Amino acid sequence: MSKLFHEYKNPSLAVDLVIFGYHDKTLSVLLLNRKEEPFKDCWTLPGGFLQMEETFLDTCSRILKTKTGMDDVFLEQLYSFDEPGRDPRGRVIAVGYYALINPARFNIIAGSMANDVKWFDVRKLPKLGFDHEHIFRLSLQRLKSKILYDPVGFELLDELFTITELHELYECILQTTIDRRNFRRKILDAEYVINTGTKREGLQNRHPELYKFNKKLKKNSFQINVNAT
Amino acid sequence: MSKLFHEYKNPSLAVDLVIFGYHDKTLSVLLLNRKEEPFKDCWTLPGGFLQMEETFLDTCSRILKTKTGMDDVFLEQLYSFDEPGRDPRGRVIAVGYYALINPARFNIIAGSMANDVKWFDVRKLPKLGFDHEHIFRLSLQRLKSKILYDPVGFELLDELFTITELHELYECILQTTIDRRNFRRKILDAEYVINTGTKREGLQNRHPELYKFNKKLKKNSFQINVNAT
DNA sequence: TTTCGTTTGCGTCAATTTAACGTGAAGTAA
DNA sequence: TTACTTCACGTTAAATTGACGCAAACGAAA
Numbered sequence A, B: 001m002s003k004l005f006h007e008y009k010n011p012s013l014a015v016d017l018v019i020f021g022y023h024d025k026t027l028s029v030l031l032l033n034r035k036e037e038p039f040k041d042c043w044t045l046p047g048g049f050l051q052m053e054e055t056f057l058d059t060c061s062r063i064l065k066t067k068t069g070m071d072d073v074f075l076e077q078l079y080s081f082d083e084p085g086r087d088p089r090g091r092v093i094a095v096g097y098y099a100l101i102n103p104a105r106f107n108i109i110a111g112s113m114a115n116d117v118k119w120f121d122v123r124k125l126p127k128l129g130f131d132h133e134h135i136f137r138l139s140l141q142r143l144k145s146k147i148l149y150d151p152v153g154f155e156l157l158d159e160l161f162t163i164t165e166l167h168e169l170y171e172c173i174l175q176t177t178i179d180r181r182n183f184r185r186k187i188l189d190a191e192y193v194i195n196t197g198t199k200r201e202g203l204q205n206r207h208p209e210l211y212k213f214n215k216k217l218k219k220n221s222f223q224i225n226v227n228a229t
Numbered sequence C: 001t002t003t004c005g006t007t008t009g010c011g012t013c014a015a016t017t018t019a020a021c022g023t024g025a026a027g028t029a030a
Numbered sequence D: 001t002t003a004c005t006t007c008a009c010g011t012t013a014a015a016t017t018g019a020c021g022c023a024a025a026c027g028a029a030a
Helices: A056-068 A132-146 A163-174 A180-189 B056-068 B132-146 B163-174 B180-189
Strands: A012-023 A026-034 A047-049 A074-081 A092-101 A114-121 A193-199 A209-213 B012-023 B026-034 B047-049 B074-081 B092-101 B114-121 B193-199 B209-213
Touching (some): A012 A056, A012 A132, A026 A056, A026 A163, A047 A056, A056 A074, A056 A092, A056 A114, A074 A132, A092 A132, A132 A163, A163 A180, A163 A209, B012 B056, B012 B132, B026 B056, B026 B163, B056 B074, B056 B092, B056 B114, B074 B132, B092 B132, B132 B163, B163 B180, B163 B209
Parallel strands (some): A012 A092, B012 B092
Antiparallel strands (some): A012 A047, A026 A114, A074 A092, A193 A209, B012 B026, B012 B047, B074 B092, B193 B209
């Protein structure tokens, strides 16, 4: 006779979040300085254990709300991590999600569990606790390949943006140069964006036109090409 | 004071496998007829619970070995599934993996847990238990997009194969027609395959050259284009 | 008012890639 | 030999890409 269903011992299940934000032409990730062991006083990705009644997305929302003060953001599952030694407290499986945030929308606050919560330039990360360096690297890779064919860039920008701002975002994320005029042509031909007819005022030079994201656009209707990945 | 680490109740963790095989110009998936409740006498994906000391891949191997008699196959993580109602026994999180198999390599055997194990044409699946229809559909989608830029097709073929066989595989998986001559050129230009100098003998017509996979080939060195996805 | 430096928006064009199709050689069977 | 099929390699027009040119639109300086 086999054991009854819940007699088996199960690993703990955690959700870890890679929260990307874009500000001042810099791609950043939100890290949290831990107040408790393990990895006390170390920087880590925000995370938390899955409660019995929660879905992954419920847990994501709870972490976002209590640890950083944010809600209602773009979230996508990244990968699940199972290396036996990844958490010194015991066997913990982590489901990684990544979020795309416009930092202007939120006033980040450190929850009571953390010493501090801060944005870090993705090119200048501190040493991270657990296997979070690994999770982070995978998420950045995913983001880089995703923006080439899926219009998610706008999640990181204001509601209205100029083509130049979108172009700068792509160059920043992909860490490469893309010809400005060819980029414009591709984005417009694909109908990635809709011209609002308004212009951004108060700039030094020619006032660029403001666009908004074309919500009817489907995946794979454009393809940005870059030299290397 | 917070609870001690392992006092929290955790959901069970299962691994479910979508095992793809290609035979007689047909893409098939391996299903298992359950001997026990829930979904007794229903067809489902092979799966099993994660043991405390196992990694996901350990669990995959164990399921493959005990439920189907296979080992040493291509495996890749698909996605993790958390819908609260997906398993009638309680809260079970499933990590989906998919496998690519050359059915000629194995003699499939039903383990003691199953009434039967059988290959099903992916276009003619029976009704599946749990949320396995959902898992299967996602995996097929993944396979379809993956073979466009990643040379995994050879995992489903014999060690030596002809360009025509590879071409038929692509048409079968993508369920579309691809121009034979353009396909050949692209595959050869990308150095997807290496000509072995030998030919397949005993055929009705002209004997085609046999190729093997170029193991030095990296991802993204080719890109197959098709009409729709 | 005019000039200057910069950004923006649109265009051009050669090089490359793609899609669609032709054709002759290699094989078996009649 | 002829007939029929698959295989291997070409050809060509169309589409896309990559690398630029340039003039209009702006604020600032002259």
